[in-house]
Amino acid sequence: MKREIIANVLPEETRIAVLEDGQLAEFMIERPALGMAKLVGNIYKGKIENVLPGISSAFVNTGFEKNAYLYVTDVVSPSKDRHIEKMLKRGEEMMVQVAKEAIGTKGMKVTMDISLPGRYLIYMPKSEHVGVSKHIEDPAERERLRRIVDEFSRFARMPEPDRKETDLVRLLRDAVTLQEAGQPGVRLVAAIPAGPVLMDLDATMISQALTNLIKNAGEAIETLQEKGAPAGHVPEIRVEMTTGDAESVIRIMDNGIGLPPDRARLFEPYVTTREKGTGLGLPIVKKIIEEHGGHLALLDAPVFDGNAHAGAMAEIRLPRLARRRMGRNMGPQLAAQEG
Numbered sequence: 001m002k003r004e005i006i007a008n009v010l011p012e013e014t015r016i017a018v019l020e021d022g023q024l025a026e027f028m029i030e031r032p033a034l035g036m037a038k039l040v041g042n043i044y045k046g047k048i049e050n051v052l053p054g055i056s057s058a059f060v061n062t063g064f065e066k067n068a069y070l071y072v073t074d075v076v077s078p079s080k081d082r083h084i085e086k087m088l089k090r091g092e093e094m095m096v097q098v099a100k101e102a103i104g105t106k107g108m109k110v111t112m113d114i115s116l117p118g119r120y121l122i123y124m125p126k127s128e129h130v131g132v133s134k135h136i137e138d139p140a141e142r143e144r145l146r147r148i149v150d151e152f153s154r155f156a157r158m159p160e161p162d163r164k165e166t167d168l169v170r171l172l173r174d175a176v177t178l179q180e181a182g183q184p185g186v187r188l189v190a191a192i193p194a195g196p197v198l199m200d201l202d203a204t205m206i207s208q209a210l211t212n213l214i215k216n217a218g219e220a221i222e223t224l225q226e227k228g229a230p231a232g233h234v235p236e237i238r239v240e241m242t243t244g245d246a247e248s249v250i251r252i253m254d255n256g257i258g259l260p261p262d263r264a265r266l267f268e269p270y271v272t273t274r275e276k277g278t279g280l281g282l283p284i285v286k287k288i289i290e291e292h293g294g295h296l297a298l299l300d301a302p303v304f305d306g307n308a309h310a311g312a313m314a315e316i317r318l319p320r321l322a323r324r325r326m327g328r329n330m331g332p333q334l335a336a337q338e339g
Ligand SMILES: Nc1ncnc2c1ncn2[C@@H]1O[C@H](COP(=O)(O)OP(=O)(O)OP(=O)(O)O)[C@@H](O)[C@H]1O
Pocket: 216, 217, 218, 219, 220, 254, 256, 257, 258, 259, 260, 266, 271, 272, 273, 274, 276, 277, 278, 279, 280, 281, 282, 283, 311, 312, 313
């Protein structure tokens, strides 16, 4: 999509139009308040001048003549005790945002709960809360949006893997068992070595990656069924693992709808063909596998017996000597030992 912004700036007003592919998508007019500049929304560095527990407030010097007013509910603090004198100290410095203009003799009102509005999202860096606008009423849509933000924050904040010696066979078996229970109509065929296959892995992350892929396989089968599966189609997911000296390979194959035509883009965030999908499942899996020095590929599955078409296959390659290859989490002692 081609986006253009056209601005028309006059002393009495600023007019802004956003065009998408030449069509008007948004139109805004801003008129400055007569006589004085608007400060609401501005962010300043402030210094606490005094704290008044009696009125649960503090006064903050932001460089203006009058100190700004900060009420207890606008204080962001890790303290469990919500008394203002427990949360703020005189002389403390912080970032504040103007919530209300100064009027007459009253200074402006500020908040520590900074918010930065964008076109679709309001970023509140000090808040853990994820909220959806009241104007979006459809519960399914609210749920979908919430999931996008949750998944994305997990993706963006993904920690480095915390690797410990783990049996990959057991992780894979557990993921299969879990999905077997979650997908009762699907035959799950596992060809997994007896194990154990010990590798240095972050068990939680690898389990999440395996679960995401087996879920995708199940959803691809569901999509095929919704579109009308051919007669005699038996829903099936095959999970295979092989291990050599250098690497372990896990393949998750299904006889579902098959990969969409634009398969090169599936690892990009937000690319989804499912109404309820976030399109973050695969980017997360890819990141997890790559953080472990491995490689993820999406291919066509072999055609299962009795089927006419191929589903999809996800292939994970994980180096057995992940630690030595990556080196990122390698402590100095280990480097010396191994070198
Ligand atoms: N096994 C598969 N068979 C066919 N298509 C698949 C398969 N796995 C993934 N895809 C395609 O890749 C897209 C992106 O997958 P991804 O896991 O990133 O997101 P999603 O499954 O749509 O949403 P979410 O994971 O949030 O539920 C899917 O919408 C689907 O089109």
